[in-house]
Amino acid sequence: xxxxxxxxxxxxxxxxxxxxxxxxxxxxxxDYQIDIxxxxxxxxxxxxxxxxxxxxxxxxxxxxxxDPYDLIVYQLGNAPCHDYMWAYLARFPGLVVLxxxxxxxxxxxxxxxxxxxxxxxxxxxxxxxxxxxxxxDLGVSGLLGSLTYFFAMLRSVVQSxxxxxxxxxxxxxxxxDAYPGSPVSAVDMGVAACQPSPGAAARIRARHGLRDDAVIxxxxxxxxxxxxxxxxxxxxxSVAERVPQVRLMLVGDPVEYYDPVREASELGVGDRVIMxxxxxxxxxxxxxxxxxxxxxxxWPSSHETSASWLRCLAAGTPTISxxxxxxxxxxxxxxxxxxxxxxxxxxxxxxxxxxxxxDEIHSLQLAMVRLSEDARLRATLGRSARDLWDARxxxxxxxxxxxxxxxxxxxxxxxxxxxxxxxxxHFHSTGGAETQRILQDIGLPPSVIDFWNQHETxxx
Amino acid sequence: MTREIVTxxxxxxxxxxxxxxxxxxxxxxxxxxxxxxxxIQKPSEHPHPPPPYDxxxxxxxxxxxxxxxxxxxxxxxxxxxxxxxxxxxxxxLFERQQAFNAALVDHINxxxxxxxxxxxxxxxxxxMLRDDRQKRMEYQTLLILYAQNVTGYVDTKDRLVGGxxxxxxxxxxxxxxxxxASTMARDRRYEEQVGxxxxxxxVMTRAVQSMKRxxxxxxxxxSGETANAVAPDATAAGGAPPxxxxxxxxxxxxxxFRGSQREIRERLAAYVPLFEGSSDVLDVGCxxxxxxxxxxxxxxxxxxxxxxxxxxxxSRSRGLDATSGDALSYLLAQPDGSLGGLFAAxxxxxxxxxxxxxFLDTAYHKLRPGSKIVLETxxxxxxxxxxxxxxxxxxxxxxxxxxxxxxxLTASGFQKVTVRYSAPFPDELKLQxxxxxxxxxxxxxxxxxxxxLNALLFTYLDYAAIGERL
Numbered sequence: 026x027x028x029x030x031x032x033x034x035x036x037x038x039x040x041x042x043x044x045x046x047x048x049x050x051x052x053x054x055x056d057y058q059i060d061i062x063x064x065x066x067x068x069x070x071x072x073x074x075x076x077x078x079x080x081x082x083x084x085x086x087x088x089x090x091x092d093p094y095d096l097i098v099y100q101l102g103n104a105p106c107h108d109y110m111w112a113y114l115a116r117f118p119g120l121v122v123l124x125x126x127x128x129x130x131x132x133x134x135x136x137x138x139x140x141x142x143x144x145x146x147x148x149x150x151x152x153x154x155x156x157x158x159x160x161x162d163l164g165v166s167g168l169l170g171s172l173t174y175f176f177a178m179l180r181s182v183v184q185s186x187x188x189x190x191x192x193x194x195x196x197x198x199x200x201x202d203a204y205p206g207s208p209v210s211a212v213d214m215g216v217a218a219c220q221p222s223p224g225a226a227a228r229i230r231a232r233h234g235l236r237d238d239a240v241i242x243x244x245x246x247x248x249x250x251x252x253x254x255x256x257x258x259x260x261x262x263s264v265a266e267r268v269p270q271v272r273l274m275l276v277g278d279p280v281e282y283y284d285p286v287r288e289a290s291e292l293g294v295g296d297r298v299i300m301x302x303x304x305x306x307x308x309x310x311x312x313x314x315x316x317x318x319x320x321x322x323x324w325p326s327s328h329e330t331s332a333s334w335l336r337c338l339a340a341g342t343p344t345i346s347x348x349x350x351x352x353x354x355x356x357x358x359x360x361x362x363x364x365x366x367x368x369x370x371x372x373x374x375x376x377x378x379x380x381x382x383x384d385e386i387h388s389l390q391l392a393m394v395r396l397s398e399d400a401r402l403r404a405t406l407g408r409s410a411r412d413l414w415d416a417r418x419x420x421x422x423x424x425x426x427x428x429x430x431x432x433x434x435x436x437x438x439x440x441x442x443x444x445x446x447x448x449x450x451h452f453h454s455t456g457g458a459e460t461q462r463i464l465q466d467i468g469l470p471p472s473v474i475d476f477w478n479q480h481e482t483x484x485x
Numbered sequence: 486m487t488r489e490i491v492t493x494x495x496x497x498x499x500x501x502x503x504x505x506x507x508x509x510x511x512x513x514x515x516x517x518x519x520x521x522x523x524x525i526q527k528p529s530e531h532p533h534p535p536p537p538y539d540x541x542x543x544x545x546x547x548x549x550x551x552x553x554x555x556x557x558x559x560x561x562x563x564x565x566x567x568x569x570x571x572x573x574x575x576x577x578l579f580e581r582q583q584a585f586n587a588a589l590v591d592h593i594n595x596x597x598x599x600x601x602x603x604x605x606x607x608x609x610x611x612x613m614l615r616d617d618r619q620k621r622m623e624y625q626t627l628l629i630l631y632a633q634n635v636t637g638y639v640d641t642k643d644r645l646v647g648g649x650x651x652x653x654x655x656x657x658x659x660x661x662x663x664x665x666a667s668t669m670a671r672d673r674r675y676e677e678q679v680g681x682x683x684x685x686x687x688v689m690t691r692a693v694q695s696m697k698r699x700x701x702x703x704x705x706x707x708s709g710e711t712a713n714a715v716a717p718d719a720t721a722a723g724g725a726p727p728x729x730x731x732x733x734x735x736x737x738x739x740x741x742f743r744g745s746q747r748e749i750r751e752r753l754a755a756y757v758p759l760f761e762g763s764s765d766v767l768d769v770g771c772x773x774x775x776x777x778x779x780x781x782x783x784x785x786x787x788x789x790x791x792x793x794x795x796x797x798x799x800s801r802s803r804g805l806d807a808t809s810g811d812a813l814s815y816l817l818a819q820p821d822g823s824l825g826g827l828f829a830a831x832x833x834x835x836x837x838x839x840x841x842x843x844f845l846d847t848a849y850h851k852l853r854p855g856s857k858i859v860l861e862t863x864x865x866x867x868x869x870x871x872x873x874x875x876x877x878x879x880x881x882x883x884x885x886x887x888x889x890x891x892x893x894l895t896a897s898g899f900q901k902v903t904v905r906y907s908a909p910f911p912d913e914l915k916l917q918x919x920x921x922x923x924x925x926x927x928x929x930x931x932x933x934x935x936x937x938l939n940a941l942l943f944t945y946l947d948y949a950a951i952g953e954r955l
Contacts (some may be wrong), residue, residue: 141720151631159500162500168651170651170654170655171655171659171662172658175662185560194747195673203780205782206783206784208783210751211751212751225491244774267516324663324666325659326666348667348670349666350666350669350670350672350673353677367674367678368531368673368677369677369678369681370678370680370682370685371680379666382663382666382667385663419911421911421912421913422911425908425909426751428909429751429752429754429755429907432755433755433757436758436759437758437761438761
């Protein structure tokens with residue numbers, strides 16, 4: 026049985042990847058011996074229900090040296106809860122599960138926050154050798170803004186990985202095009218079935234004082250402008266008279282810098298917006314059952330696959346999503362003409378409505394009016410959504426595909442030394458120089474490290 | 486990339502020049518400000534006004550300046566005459582003295598006011614000078630403050646302009662990105678649709694060509710031929726030509742039941758590591774070239790053969806080395822020890838036993854020592870696989886139990902023969918037992934039966950027999 030070191034955030038960290046690992050690990054735990062490496066003391070995290078040991082990442086190096094793992098799996102994304110993995114990525118190449126299509130935000134934050142400007146520049150130039158180097162200076166000055174998305178900074182990760190796993194075919198193709206010969210696989214993301222508690226929908230409506238004929242448009246996850254809440258509110262305000270039964274419910278953590286209720290009040294629809302605050306997963310399933318339409322909008326996007334969207338599909342809820350390149354394989358309706366958007370010339374059954382970013386508010390208006398008035402369309406889209414989840418996005422399907430990729434990755438040799446050596450110098454830092462400085466500070470000779478290394482080598 | 490290379494570029498040069506100019510301007514400004522600060526007047530001792538005019542003796546002088554009494558009486562006696570005579574002698578002297586005294590007192594009297602006025606004027610002048618100096622010092626201080634504040638003023642204007650530009654550019658960038666993202670989604674969708682149309686058109690074109698050939702030859706093909714790579718009745722390179730299931734129809738069959746190219750590719754990817762470091766790998770029944778594609782990506786040289794000429798044509802159209810023909814004939818034509826590996830996915834179940842035995846024997850001789858043979862097929866030991874997948878394809882000839890294929894490989898001389906199962910049947914779709922431990926013999930029996938049935942019906946859908954020529 027292969028032994029895996031699995032780097033991932035876990036609850037209580039509120040991250041999509043935390044939930045993802047909590048679902049996925051039990052589904053593959055019987056095929057592998059997995060140790061989960063987290064950023065901090067192990068008892069601060071909630072282990073997945075699979076008797077999987079949780080270990081502080083600081084203990085990884087010596088544990089790996091004593092008893093090497095067959096494969097190290099990195100669940101990598103842009104959120105700060107993934108930052109600790111970067112110290113290991115290049116030194117211990119493994120299977121990198123890339124949840125975002127760009128890692129510039131993560132690297133910029135990590136390097137520039139600590140004043141490592143030159144290392145940021147070197148890393149930028151390494152990742153984007155064809156870009157004008159001055160762009161790195163814009164990054165250092167914090168002036169890149171949304172241009173950041175144009176510079177993905179993926180090369181160092183892809184080049185140092187034994188294998189890369191992504192959750193969209195488009196992203197896989199992009200990586201293959203950008204880095205020919207890179208071992209990369211696309212696996213459809215999977216989520217567990219939606220199992221709300223009995224009577225959940227009616228109970229949720231009663232809790233919020235909503236009548237049976239209210240049509241609830243529900244958005245899940247942290248309430249940020251990137252969820253296009255502002256655009257939804259503006260669309261709602263402009264169609265409020267026509268669809269008096271529509272309510273907007275925001276299920277998730279609020280953020281300090283954005284107040285959607287105030288925004289709605291200023292537009293005269295404050296009474297239509299309900300915020301629930303953060304809810305645990307079991308409650309989210311209940312709310313999913315109460316949703317008439319789920320809002321799965323996102324911009325700007327790092328081309329991440331939204332587990333939240335897949336949960337809506339699993340719940341059989343029609344969705345309104347942003348029309349983005351990495352999700353074009355999911356058939357949707359264009360509210361501008363109500364034709365099916367599909368990659369196939371055959372008319373696939375649409376699972377929701379997608380919004381063209383060039384016509385955002387207008388398309389949202391059209392979608393909200395039609396979906397709130399056409400219960401039959403909602404039902405049809407919902408059924409197709411659940412069928413699509415069943416065909417592609419079940420958790421067990423993802424687990425099965427994962428097994429295949431893990432087996433491939435475990436048999437893939439570590440990238441040749443030349444590829445690793447080409448990485449910017451700071452990727453190779455072992456911390457030895459810093460350790461020697463500390464030893465000198467406390468009056469110990471630097472040769473202590475050599476002695477320890479010899480001792481370890483002899484022992485192992 | 487080094488910084489030297491960076492600065493060769495125009496925009497970097499411009500930026501560096503602007504930075505240098507800015508640094509120089511900063512330096513000059515700070516030096517001028519320091520000099521100005523040093524030159525500011527410091528407070529010093531102010532001159533005192535003169536003491537006030539001393540007029541203590543003015544009044545006594547005015548009282549005493551007159552020397553001559555009244556002229557003595559001109560008496561008649563000698564004494565009077567003597568007095569008159571003496572008076573006449575001294576009187577001019579006293580008169581001159583008194584005239585002098587009068588002039589002096591008059592002069593003093595005339596200048597008392599002037600002296601007093603002069604003292605006041607001096608006091609006033611000094612006061613004015615003191616005020617003027619104080620004002621000049623205040624002015625200089627304000628000048629320094631101005632010079633200091635003008636930096637912030639200019640910087641603020643710079644920041645405002647910069648902020649406006651940054652905000653504006655960010656907004657423009659975001660709008661551009663939205664258009665870009667929207668266009669990308671449309672393009673991707675069109676690309677996929679074009680691919681879809683191209684595939685459909687390709688099948689239709691082949692169908693037309695096939696029908697045209699049949700019409701021209703006047704001898705339509707018979708249906709029912711083995712699909713992928715081999716002729717079931719081939720006995721040698723010069724054996725009877727295979728009868729073919731219409732090639733274009735089998736492409737469609739593959740599309741519908743075996744999965745899209747993407748799906749096949751992902752499934753086959755698991756076998757690529759087995760050929761890592763190899764070369765001259767032969768993919769028998771290469772189909773649309775999914776595995777050849779994977780090998781090419783890993784830098785492993787490979788070629789494919791497929792009985793279906795339309796399939797081979799699809800592979801060739803993607804730049805892959807694929808030929809159409811009978812696999813055994815092809816193998817026989819290869820020099821011994823010329824192959825670095827042999828792969829055949831979903832092929833052996835299409836072969837007649839005699840053909841299969843000859844195929845394996847030949848493969849053994851054509852493979853180099855140390856190279857692998859990998860034969861993937863449907864797992865008939867899994868009943869679901871047999872009834873769902875195996876019998877669906879009319880070109881299947883014989884199911885091969887894993888033990889059988891393992892034995893045949895061993896019997897053909899291959900060693901380290903193993904079986905690797907794949908495509909596990911989903912757990913939640915298997916027969917389920919009642920939750921909890923069985924509480925009665927009947928429940929236990931049901932529980933055991935469910936397990937037995939699951940083990941027969943729902944295990945792994947595929948397996949691969951893997952051997953090595955040592």
